[in-house]
Amino acid sequence: MENPTTTRSSILRNSLILGLFAMATVGMIAITQQGTAERISEAQRRVQLSALNEIIPHDQHDNDLLADSFTIDDRQYLSLTSTQDAYRARNDGAVSAVILPVVAPDGYSGRIELLVGINADGSIAGVRSVNHRETPGLGDRIDTTKSQWVLDFNGKSLSMPIPEQWAVKKDGGQFDQFAGATITPRAVVKAVYQALNYFDEHRASLLQLGEE
Numbered sequence: 001m002e003n004p005t006t007t008r009s010s011i012l013r014n015s016l017i018l019g020l021f022a023m024a025t026v027g028m029i030a031i032t033q034q035g036t037a038e039r040i041s042e043a044q045r046r047v048q049l050s051a052l053n054e055i056i057p058h059d060q061h062d063n064d065l066l067a068d069s070f071t072i073d074d075r076q077y078l079s080l081t082s083t084q085d086a087y088r089a090r091n092d093g094a095v096s097a098v099i100l101p102v103v104a105p106d107g108y109s110g111r112i113e114l115l116v117g118i119n120a121d122g123s124i125a126g127v128r129s130v131n132h133r134e135t136p137g138l139g140d141r142i143d144t145t146k147s148q149w150v151l152d153f154n155g156k157s158l159s160m161p162i163p164e165q166w167a168v169k170k171d172g173g174q175f176d177q178f179a180g181a182t183i184t185p186r187a188v189v190k191a192v193y194q195a196l197n198y199f200d201e202h203r204a205s206l207l208q209l210g211e212e
Contacts, residue, residue: 055126077198
């Protein structure tokens with residue numbers, strides 16, 4: 001018959017080994033998750049910076065766009081569900097443009113996250129998509145890597161075209177839709193137009209943010 005003391009010692013030893021193994025596993029998972037989160041964050045930062053500098057090229061501002069940020073939270077026009085960063089472009093200290101985070105909530109495959117740059121005069125400096133799940137080969141033409149479609153927003157404003165023309169051609173507007181995909185461009189056109197309305201309503205405060 002096995003000695004009870006030996007049995008208890010064996011159980012204790014095995015429990016201790018399992019406990020140490022579990023602690024080591026948890027620690028490794030935590031370290032891996034932290035490293036992964038940091039890599040994802042850095043990748044997102046690079047995408048963000050690339051988009052910012054595409055909207056407002058280096059030769060059109062003399063400040064660090066990422067560093068010259070402010071928080072914004074608007075559901076009515078920008079469809080934001082949480083506070084996000086917006087950015088200022090400056091020349092000699094004066095705000096020459098702002099870059100706003102905008103969400104098109106009604107894309108074909110869900111939310112389309114955009115950055116919309118608006119010059120101080122109310123014209124669009126540029127539009128870039130930064131996150132979406134639109135169909136490859138169709139809705140993903142909102143990416144400049146796939147199509148130049150978003151460049152058609154450059155220079156547009158609330159008055160050019162007139163409000164009735166801020167729609168895709170299928171809806172009687174000025175902007176092209178995609179062959180086989182109307183929902184995506186329709187959602188983006190609407191979101192960009194709403195961003196212009198937000199800028200128009202908050203122009204004074206947006207252009208004065210951070211100024212002395």
